[in-house]
Amino acid sequence: MNKTFAFALMLILLGVSCKKKTVDTNQFYISEFPIELGNRWTYSYTDWSGWSDTAIITVASFQRLQDGNIKYLCPVMLAHEVADTVVFVKSPQGLYFSGTYNHLQHFFGESSIPFPICSGKEWTFINKEDRLKVEDVSDSTVNRNFVFKDTYYISRHFSSDSMYINSSYQINKNIGFTSVSINENFSASIPNRMHLELLDFEIK
Numbered sequence: 001m002n003k004t005f006a007f008a009l010m011l012i013l014l015g016v017s018c019k020k021k022t023v024d025t026n027q028f029y030i031s032e033f034p035i036e037l038g039n040r041w042t043y044s045y046t047d048w049s050g051w052s053d054t055a056i057i058t059v060a061s062f063q064r065l066q067d068g069n070i071k072y073l074c075p076v077m078l079a080h081e082v083a084d085t086v087v088f089v090k091s092p093q094g095l096y097f098s099g100t101y102n103h104l105q106h107f108f109g110e111s112s113i114p115f116p117i118c119s120g121k122e123w124t125f126i127n128k129e130d131r132l133k134v135e136d137v138s139d140s141t142v143n144r145n146f147v148f149k150d151t152y153y154i155s156r157h158f159s160s161d162s163m164y165i166n167s168s169y170q171i172n173k174n175i176g177f178t179s180v181s182i183n184e185n186f187s188a189s190i191p192n193r194m195h196l197e198l199l200d201f202e203i204k
Contacts, residue, residue: 028152030115032173034203035072035088042200048192053079107180107196132156148172
């Protein structure tokens, strides 16, 4: 299926099933998510085995799609070489993202986040066991290098007969993803836990 069409279909289905539990005027709009040419984020990266390194994601190129949305290609430098490419598609309805190789695809696997977002919003995907929710909005969040304002905590829970995946995203206005954690558990296997945490960023 064409990825752009799949993305549009996903957002339509999400919109139908979206429900807002609380009223919050502090909304986060897609225009405040800074996917623009030249922007760069540096993360500490820890994979399921405990191996750690620095991952640098840079917006290197973009193209305007036939539907008017924009696709951004973001190479990922890991261990001093290009180890992955993260693809973002930005539209008025939300943000689609996917990893194309085998490193950050766990963090940015094919998925989307509808915008605007605010505390209490939640969505159900086509699979009723696949849910996305804005758990909280914090006025101040501290990581190892920064104090962030307006941190949006988003959780995603997916389960099936053979696996479950719990993901948590921290997103900040005009910065982007500041933390991503993944907990995967497949039947008869050791749980996989992976983490990204923002170390530095450059926004044009």
